[in-house]
Amino acid sequence: MRMQAVWNGRVLAESDRTVVVEGNHYFPAETVNRELFADSDTHTVCPWKGTASYYTVSVDGQSNQDAAWYYPEPKPEAEQIRNHVAFWHGVEVGPAE
Template identity: 55%
Template sequence: MTTARWNGTVIAESDDIVTVEGNAYFPRESVVGDVLRPSATTSHCPWKGEASYFSLEVDGKTNTDAVWTYDAPKDAAAEITGRLAFWKGVEVS
């Protein structure tokens, strides 16, 4: 089981992880509770495509743009479609 934690709270757990470039991509349904907040931030990867971001909100604290996803990645990255990855202090183990 792979777990993502931030601010002492489990935010995602799954045994269905896809690892790309050292990042664990979790199924969206593995997120525990209502911790995701939509963000206007986007970024572009030459081989994966356009990423969109979420901020985390846990116990009144916000971690801005700590989650990213590729809802419609390029064919080379199809396996991460709709999955979520974490950074900015989120511990994945």
């Protein structure tokens, strides 16, 4: 199924190759609209996935701090999400229209 991540009326990512982990769709990095993303200094640690890094998303002058995350060096049991990005903080993820 083709999935989209949308925030503030803009498609942030779209793919039919998402990986679902713990209920979150992880989009392949090449399907993300990079012009809307800026690196964040935020990092969190998951015991089984590893250390996550975050992006702030900006659309039409509005920013959504740490709305996207990814695992640059996932642990072996989470290797399937390497080079993938997931979303939260009000980003709507669902079937593409």
